[in-house]
Structure formats: structure tokens, C-alpha cells
Amino acid sequence: MGKLLALTLLGASLAFLGERLLAFRERINASREVEPVELQNCHLVEGLEYGSEDIDILPNGLAFISSGLKYPGMPDLAPDKPGKIFLMNLNEENPKAQALKISDGFDKESFNPHGISTFIDKDHAVYLYVVNHPHMKSTVEIFKFEEQQHSLIYLKTIKHKLLESVNDLVVLGPEQFYATRDRYFSNFFLSFLGMVLDLRWTYVLFYSPREVKVVAKGFNSANGITVSLDKKYIYIADVTAKNIHIMKRRNNWDLTQVKVIQMDTLVDNLSVDPETGDILAGCHPNAMKLINYNPEDPPGSEVLRIQNVLSDKPRVSTIYANNGSVLQGTSVASVYRGKILIGTVFHKTLYCVL
Template identity: 45%
Template structure:
């Protein structure tokens, strides 16, 4: 009996060792650990006033850009300030664009404001501009809806919470109170979430929200992150970070989404922005996820910006538009093109204003 017990203990230890070894290799592979960093610099300068990241940026057709800044205490990402987050506006048509902090009015607890993904919706009926902001107060997930009042004020209209919106990363607005949102994880606790990654359980999803109904419209995603919409409003794009691809869905009547295809990008890509004119898809990406999560100042996480041209076609073209090893910019999360210029935001570092010409 004692011999059998020893055999069982040895077998259990061997099985656990094999599992953890497999898990380590799997996570390193998904994180693209030790991947060679491609370098491609542009003529850039840092945006003033942005010291602790601009995790998401979006721009209107008239060149007005909105920035969410100061994301902290979110999942396992580094953060260097516990101060409340802020929203900024930036006029890209100005000769020297400078971020201006937006004043927030209304019934919102600004002391716990922790902004993440953002989206803008313009109501064609009266040209009202609505800003949607993912907010993580006390590590919760909710969506704040604001009306932008020219030229530096946000009026808080509504806070949206729902059990299906349990780990929201990004949103794309399709109406004054209507949006699609990505959930980037199934579990909030690290241990079971890591298990879903190791076992390749695609339990993340896209949720559609309206005041009348809330429902899942796309599932089977390993890690849903950025989301955006094509200029003709026909297609929805979702960045699946751990699968290193962008998923394309067709938007049908009744706000249904039908999977079309996936485009491999070879990086861990975060937020998605779409060029209003060309329809090109731009992504802020991470070259090596292990450097991002561990954060060693001596070996900082790099930044990559890619563009996908003709994403709906049979032969989409993926190109590197900016690459840095982390000594200029750490942890790029979004890239916004506008008339030959490029804004690049990060999770926790600075933001760049670059020329594409």
C-alpha cells in the first residue's frame, strides 16, 4: 500500500510538472516572448500634458481628437499613478496641437474615474457629439456616456452597467445610447483566467447594448480587445490579442454580427482605429507581452504600429508603420491617422505626435 502511495505521489508530481512546463511554454508562445523587435522610426515629438498614458484615442472627421488618460490598477498592466484619470481633447488642425483637459460636469464620481476604451458618435439629426468611455472604478466595468459641449466640456448623461458587460475593454458607438463592447477576459481572478489561456478556451465575446436589449453578438474569442467599425458601418473589427489576429464581422439588420474572416497580424494588438477616408485599419501593438507585464526599465516593452490595407479583400496587406524598442515609447496601445499625421497612445507611458510624410 505504501509503495502504491509513493507511485501515485510521484505520478502526480510528474503530471503537475509537465502541466506547468506546458503552461510556461504556452504563455511564452502566446506572449511572443523574446521576439525580435523591428525598428522603424518616424519624425515625432511627445504630446505635452500626457505623462501616464493615453490608452485610447479617437478622432472626428473635422480633426478633433479625444484621449483617455491615466488608466491604472487594471488587470496585470503596469501603472505609475493612482490619480484619477482624465479626458483630453486635441485639435489636429491647429498648427501646434496641444491636449486640453476636458471639464466633466454631472453626476459622476471623478475621484474614482479610470478611463479605458473610448468611442465617439455624432448624431446626424442635430450634430450632437456623444463620447462613450469605458470606466473601471474600484476595478469594476461600466460605460459612461457624455455629450461633448464645445469646446472643452463633457456633460455626463448616463452610466451603463450590466452583467454581460463584466470585463469591458473597448467599445464602438452606433447610436446615442447604443454600442458594441468587448469583454477581454472571462474570469477576474488571475489563476482561473490563466487556466483559460493555457487551455485555449475562447470564452471572450462581443456584447451589443441598447436601452431595449443587451445580448452577446459574437463569441469564441480568445481575448477580445479593441473594436471599431468600417466607414460604411457594414463591418465590425475586433482585435483578438492572444490569437494575434483581427477578426472581421459583418453587421446585419437587428445588430447581428456574422463572422467573415480573421487577418493574421503577428503581434499582440490592442486598440483599433479606422481611417475615415481610406478605410485602412490601424492598430497599436505590443511586440513582446512578457516585457509589457513584467516591466523592467532596463529592458522596457516596445511599441509597434501596423496598418491593414484592404482588410475586406482576399489579400489584405499588413505593414509596419512605426516600431521602437521601448526607449522612445513604451507599450503602444492605439494609433490614429489624420491627414498625414499620426497620434500614438500608450497604456502607461507618453503619447507621440508624428508625421507620416
């Protein structure tokens, strides 16, 4: 009787897991085909061959790019090469990508950069904050950018139990930032199982030297994060739930949800157009191809623009879409004065003049 009951429970559990797996495949657009939307005046950026997972552009047109991410379950075209931070000057007629030198005192060989965010202080000094995954752990690194030396001066590594398995961050003040926790780097199997079962167990946290706390919960897989031009709202992508959360920032750094914008694609990193305030989203139109990578049938790329974010009916339009023949696994897009950089998790980078 006991064995029969155990077999019955096992069968029911497997049937339930199978049903959830099928639902998960449907949710992440396993079989979606991409309708191409191409841009003119584009070329692939030389030297950025192994990913450009996140991009942050300063008001003066200097673009920081994180490259070489080693990510659980994702393709890796350069497994023996450490990650790097690249710089492009978008004011140049033909901008080139150059890897920034990193000062001594930092473990460059285990550098595994993920989400990035810049901060400019009152003296106009530029600081770069980088989510790093050395040895598949999670830290936040702080660098000072030295433009004349074309280098990053290593300042500090931040560790905290709430910063385990962080994905992206947005800096609002000196050592004050919001970050998304996605659980991938704490336990990839449990993270994947959580996505399959549609568990809402990832969150957004706030960090400062004085206080570290969870400020928003209930995400299936919290991913990209950025801030509105007026600094009043925080935008958060929930990649496998296919939506963007608009959160109001309180004086105590807590976040209150204003609305959720539902999408038809998996939203990765977010940026804000500095001229219009629109959200730009790097998206995965058929993410199962990203998980089960086949270079003969590669994952597509998609970039969306979300206008009138706070209105009752935000307008979503496609800026760029490709079936993987040019760009695979888009993770981010960022604009500056009529120019756009489109980055990927592990593949190449596209630069276009709009």
C-alpha cells in the same frame, strides 16, 4: 496507493501547465526584438505622461484620449492619480493636450477610463462613451461634449451583467454599441490562466436599452473593436491570439465571421483611416516585457496598417516600430489628414506629421 495517484496527477498537471506556459511565452513574443521603423516630424505630447490607452478622432479633427488606466498586471506610473479624458485639436499647427472638465454628479476620483467611442447625433451633438473601471469594476459612462466650455457633461452610467470586465466599445447609435469582454477585471488570475491554457472564452456583446446579447464568441482575449467606414463590418482584435476578426453586421445586430487576419504581433486597439478605410492597429511586439515591466529593458511599440481588408490577401505594413526607447506599450494609433497620434497603455503619446 491514493497518495501515489494524487502525486502522479499533480505531477502531470504541473507538467502540462509548464508546457502551456512555455507555449504562452512563445505566443506572446516573449523574446522578440523590435526592428526600428521611425517616423519624421514627431514629438512626445506634453501632459500625456501616464498613458493614452485609446484615441477617437472626430471628423473635424478633435481627438479624445483616455489616460491613466489602472489595469491588472500592467505598470502604473501614476497610482494615486485618477484617470482623465484629454482633448487635442489636430487642426492646430502645434496641437496641445488639455484635460476635459467633467461635470458634477460623477465620481471623478475613481475614474479609470479604458476604451472610448464617440457618437454624433442628427443635431451634430457629440457624445463620448467610456469604458470605466471604478474600483476595478466595469461600467460604461455616457457624456455629452461641450466644446465651448471644454467639458464633458455626465449623463448616464450603464451597468449590466454582460458588461462585467469590458475592454473596448464602438457606438453605432444612441445607446447602441458593441463591446468586447476580456475577463481581466472579473478575475485577473483566471483571465491569465485562460490565456495560458488558450481558452476561447471571451466574447463580443451588443447593448441597447431594449436588448443585450452576446453576438460573437470564441476569442482568447477579445480586445480592440471598431467599425468600417460603411458601417457594414465590425473589426475585432484578439490580442493573445494575434489576429483580427472581420465580422459582417446583420440587421438584427448579430455578427457573422467573414475572415480572420493572422498577425505576427499582439494586436490591441483598432482604428480606421477615414480617407482609405485601412485598419490601423496598435500592437505589442514583445508583450512579456509589458507584463514583467523593467524600465531598463522596456516593452517595445508597433503600429501596423492593414490594407485591402476584405481581399484574399490583405497587405500588412509597419508604420512605426520602436524598442521602447521612445514609446513603450503602444495600444492605439489614429490618423487625421496626414497626422497620426500613437497612444500607450501606461506610457507617453507620440504625435507625428506624416
